[in-house]
Amino acid sequence: MASLPKPDELAGINYNPPRTGWRDTPVEFRRGTYCYGAKPKNLEAVGLPNPRDWSPEDQDWKLPENWKEIILEGLRERLGRFRSLQIFMDACVRCGACADKCHFFIGSGDPRNMPVLRAELLRSVYRRDFTTAGKIFGKLAGARDLTEEVLKEWYYYFFQCTECRRCSVFCPFGIDTAEITILARELLNLVGCNIDWIAAPVANCYRTGNHLGIQPHAFKDMIDFCTEDIEKVTGVKVEPTFNRKGAEVLFITPSGDVFADPGTYTLMGYLMLFHEIGLDYTFSTYASDGGNFGLFTSHEMMKRLNAKMYAEAGRLGVKWILGGECGHMWRVIHQYMGTMNGPADFLEEPVSPITGTRFEHARSTKMIHIAEFTADLIRHNKVKLDPGRNNHLKVTFHDPRNTSRAMGLFEEPRYVLRSVCNHFREMPENTIREQTFCCGSGAGLNTDEYLEMRLRGGFPRANAVRYVHEKYGVNTVACVCAIDRAVLPTLMDYWVPGVGVAGLHELVGNALVMQGENDRTTDLRGNPLHGREEGEDV
Amino acid sequence: MSEINLAGVAVQIDEDGFIQDTGKWNEAVAKALAETEGITGLSEDHWKIINYLRKYYLEFGIAPMIRKLCKETGYDLKTIYELFPSGPAKGACKIAGLPKPTGCV
Numbered sequence: 001m002a003s004l005p006k007p008d009e010l011a012g013i014n015y016n017p018p019r020t021g022w023r024d025t026p027v028e029f030r031r032g033t034y035c036y037g038a039k040p041k042n043l044e045a046v047g048l049p050n051p052r053d054w055s056p057e058d059q060d061w062k063l064p065e066n067w068k069e070i071i072l073e074g075l076r077e078r079l080g081r082f083r084s085l086q087i088f089m090d091a092c093v094r095c096g097a098c099a100d101k102c103h104f105f106i107g108s109g110d111p112r113n114m115p116v117l118r119a120e121l122l123r124s125v126y127r128r129d130f131t132t133a134g135k136i137f138g139k140l141a142g143a144r145d146l147t148e149e150v151l152k153e154w155y156y157y158f159f160q161c162t163e164c165r166r167c168s169v170f171c172p173f174g175i176d177t178a179e180i181t182i183l184a185r186e187l188l189n190l191v192g193c194n195i196d197w198i199a200a201p202v203a204n205c206y207r208t209g210n211h212l213g214i215q216p217h218a219f220k221d222m223i224d225f226c227t228e229d230i231e232k233v234t235g236v237k238v239e240p241t242f243n244r245k246g247a248e249v250l251f252i253t254p255s256g257d258v259f260a261d262p263g264t265y266t267l268m269g270y271l272m273l274f275h276e277i278g279l280d281y282t283f284s285t286y287a288s289d290g291g292n293f294g295l296f297t298s299h300e301m302m303k304r305l306n307a308k309m310y311a312e313a314g315r316l317g318v319k320w321i322l323g324g325e326c327g328h329m330w331r332v333i334h335q336y337m338g339t340m341n342g343p344a345d346f347l348e349e350p351v352s353p354i355t356g357t358r359f360e361h362a363r364s365t366k367m368i369h370i371a372e373f374t375a376d377l378i379r380h381n382k383v384k385l386d387p388g389r390n391n392h393l394k395v396t397f398h399d400p401r402n403t404s405r406a407m408g409l410f411e412e413p414r415y416v417l418r419s420v421c422n423h424f425r426e427m428p429e430n431t432i433r434e435q436t437f438c439c440g441s442g443a444g445l446n447t448d449e450y451l452e453m454r455l456r457g458g459f460p461r462a463n464a465v466r467y468v469h470e471k472y473g474v475n476t477v478a479c480v481c482a483i484d485r486a487v488l489p490t491l492m493d494y495w496v497p498g499v500g501v502a503g504l505h506e507l508v509g510n511a512l513v514m515q516g517e518n519d520r521t522t523d524l525r526g527n528p529l530h531g532r533e534e535g536e537d538v
Numbered sequence: 539m540s541e542i543n544l545a546g547v548a549v550q551i552d553e554d555g556f557i558q559d560t561g562k563w564n565e566a567v568a569k570a571l572a573e574t575e576g577i578t579g580l581s582e583d584h585w586k587i588i589n590y591l592r593k594y595y596l597e598f599g600i601a602p603m604i605r606k607l608c609k610e611t612g613y614d615l616k617t618i619y620e621l622f623p624s625g626p627a628k629g630a631c632k633i634a635g636l637p638k639p640t641g642c643v
Contacts, residue, residue, distance in 0.1 A: 039552070211640060211641025213599065213640075215600070222606075225606050254641075254642050255642065448628070486643050
């Protein structure tokens, strides 16, 4: 692991471009700023090409002999399949509106992290081989040959984009740079150049249904542990079921919520809520992760890994699917699943059994987000809440890139937050909702060997938290994404010490008044309700 | 991926020093792995944690939740960090020969 610079050093960002032009500045694979290459066993597990031992630091990447033809043929095929790609390649006028909107550019000062230039890395090759001007005039027309150096540059910079789409919000042509990254990563995968932090969860997901490789008995053991903790805090015994045929609802959440803190407290919140309203639901130990790192690999892999959701819903005979607090899972569900693995005609349009609300917008996918579900419960006064139990928390809300820009989920989590907390403050408006800054670690980049770059990419988000921390004493960032819950604690400890991280439903669980509960003396983490002790965030 | 010799056993390790074939693990390998973490001499406290991790892993095929590790061994997280400065996942699990957790963690 590379040694980490101090925050003061890292914040001294140099925005002067290098002396040499971007075409003539080789990529330096410096520790802390790139991700490890995919291990052969993980590529073999799902039949991806060119499994071999390699490292991005090696001179020889052990590419297939005809790698160049493979990439160019792959690009040709995708230009035909995705009209969007063709338009994105042709439409950019390099106006630069996106240039300073990327968190990686803001945090690194590296010009190749300007979205316009990141796209240009691919566009220059497109021009050379797919446009007449580029074929004839070459460099004069902004074209360049595809070489191994270019491929290495792609690897470095397309795994230095979290596909967050903040840049797209500002593009006058609506160019979706995330889609360019998605397709560039597909091309890299054709010659075996994925990162292991994506390849390993993909392999695990294919084998066990979740990123971590949690088998059914372990999945149950982890959730049982959470039910014991709930009983300790509330005195109420909740009894979730697994793979139960005939349940009304299938509940799918990220496996990070089941395994890792602080996501496990969010899981406790779900379990408590479902118990209290008497929801007839079941977990599946195979559709045991909503997350889908296939999205960061290729369209085909995304489809393969997503298929378990409808398959399990069909096998168990549920009516509809409820999804937990995840980011990229919702991009897949909301934008692809209904047609990609649907139509799920065997399911019903989701109707809340508690309020009778019909979620018409989910007619195609048959799946709704838990923030919508809970907001609806609160709106209809179906749960009793004591927001005073969150009085030790001064909360702000981080919109994940995917639930905000890929599905427009802005109001529901805020409505829930305002109902379960007395102290809620927004970060500055150009850093939230559709303009939200990414955590800096999404799209499969939440790995520790990449920590310096994650902290750079997360700097704008942290800076906005710091603003409300200093101005209003905010001490908690609430979020609705498992990657956020995994990475924001590290980001906060580094840039804004003293600020913790909690899932939305952890705060719901704190505030939820349950029938037959004990006098609550602690929150779900075991911290006293009045006068929060220090150093409890793990 | 590279091969190193740990206590006379040739093992494959990844970039972060996690052994790839957990079947090659034994107590001598654990001691050698501890040295790569800058821990010389494994105490009874260390072994209690390592043995619990091994036992859980062999039964469940994955590391336990950190809160479960704390509850079952009786050590709080602060103590675990004192014993294993890289933490429960990067330190203790590595020495116990478990694979690195991946995904949204």
